[in-house]
Amino acid sequence: MSPIIPTGGPRRRRDGGFWRKTWAMLVKEFIQLRRDRVSFVMIIMIPLMQLLLFGYAINTTPRNLPTAVLLQERSDVGRSILAALNNTGYFKVTALPSTEEELDRLLASGKILFGVEIPANFERSLRRGERPAMLVVADATDPVASSSALGTLNRVVQTALAHDHAIPDAGGPAFEIRTHARYNPAGKTELNIVPGLVGTILTMTMLIFTALSVTREIERGTMESLLAMPITPIEIMLGKIFPYVVVGFVQASMIICIGIFLFNVPVLGSLLVLAALSTLFIAANLSIGYTFSTVAQNQLQAMQMSLMFFLPNILLSGFMFPFAGMPVWAQWIGEMLPLTHYLRIVRSIMLKGASVSDLHYDAAALAGLMLVAMTIAVTRFRRTLD
């Protein structure tokens, strides 16, 4: 047998030297980084995707805001105004309701952000110089989205009508625009931000809770025992998600209470509906976090995935920038994110007093996203060590 410690082997310096040792550490870190393919890809992909995605998607001057026009009379003036609104690019007429109730419902459900009502006899009054009033209602829950559009409205309509020679060119304004900023008449941003924060904070904390849950079992070696036991992936998933639903519920209650008592945000709708839909939102985020956990190979990857999911939630959901102002493709991405739907829900319930019937689309979307995530998680969950 050859001796394990060879005599006359490489000579050792008395001290490795500061830079030599630092270099050794550095080389080792680079090798490990190169081996961790997912992290390596993320280093390139995260900045590239985020920059392109958000650089094109985010636009602080919102365009194509969904608008409903209620025409109480059939006239050329009405049609001119309609066309002028569409031409500005700020507004996009998406509905032509026939009654005021219908208009209100559209506004409450969040399908439109603006309602323009042209009263009966508008054209005749206009020609007689009676300065008739045009009624504009705006969903002011997001003051940023509504204010710049409202500012252009007066000028746009004036120009359109002048162009059609419906009003005399000279002289003061031939009509009056009566603006009603609904839901947040004072235009306070905190009324918009605080409910939004409920969703953002919940997204962040819930994702992390479950994103680490499966990778932790693998890294601590407990997965091997767990897999050898008679327990199914669905049982493991539900057992891991449920405790955090309770945690999330406590967290949500806390944030909402602070919003109510510290920031004076009203809750116009039903607290019960808010609680139920918040629970659904919490469960949806936990399911997505859990899905990351089944896909990731270690805790670091799970964290990176959560972060990559969290950013679009902040930027494309309508939390930071008006949803209606984003290009259509970005809105599609937004529709895939639970926060988008929850923001509509929480803002509608708190600020607009919306009921379940106004929110069924967003509630269904949340449930759908949750089920998709759970299905992926259960199929991705590896039941063996193969």
Next chain:
Amino acid sequence: MRKAAAAPAKFADDVVIDVQHLTKKFGGRAVVRDLSMQVKRGTIYGFLGPNGSGKTTTIRMLCGLLTPDEGTGTCLGYDIRTETDKIKNHVGYMTQRFSLYQDLSVRENLEFIGRIYGLDRPKAAARAAIKRLGLTGREEQIAGELSGGWKQRLALGACTLPSPQLLLLDEPTAGVDPKARREFWNEIHALAAEGLTVLVSTHYMDEAERCHEIAYIAYGELLVRGTVEQVIDASHLTTYVVGARHGNGALNTLQQELTGRPGIGMVAPFGASLHVSGRDAAALEAAIAPYRGRDDLDWKRSEPSLEDVFIDLMSKAQDNFK
């Protein structure tokens, strides 16, 4: 006392493990090759072999944690490919690395397992297990803070808690002191006496000798199986034990001189003596003849030890592998 494991058995009553031609590959490399084995009810079956020989992989295939690439078989009468859910209900698997929850207490870990296996009264079952394992007084201790020996007792208690019919123990005594090891084996024998079948992998020869039957596996292939006597007889190994009359220096020189000679299979020091073995008795005799007459050496023909047999098997397997 633990309940006798008396679930209705649909398999041939006395064969608990019955697998044929199991092969498992990882990344194109066969870790287990063409492995067949049978284990009878109530047997303590020792699974021996060097590191990386495929012991853990085989155990994992038996309890459904790995799917064999080739081969078929049953464990407790259930198909190891398609009925792993049923196997898991009746098998207790003790992993090589401690795999209970380090941040739960002894009691909480046991209750968790009791609930997963659907025991009627998990708390009572956990209490009984704590008493039986001699863990009384440590119920509330966090599992991660237990010493190696206690962790091992807890792990054994955990996998026997649901009254399984088969125990798969993967190097259960690695890093455990001799006293704890002896107690552990007494426990294993007590469980086997109650009808439990135990498959245990180990590196320790003294543990191998405590098994009813052993199988030796190297480079993914099962090389030999049977009782300890059968395995030693089947080796056809001739062994001499050489003692030194005047100090050990002579043995050291002898070892160097004999190693690699034709007819000499293996030369290994055992304390104050040297074991010299070979498969071909005549060749061995011829090789050692020049040294037999030296008066500072004391030659004795002897039964090969289990370790001699295994090291010989390993070198033989290595030759085949190359």
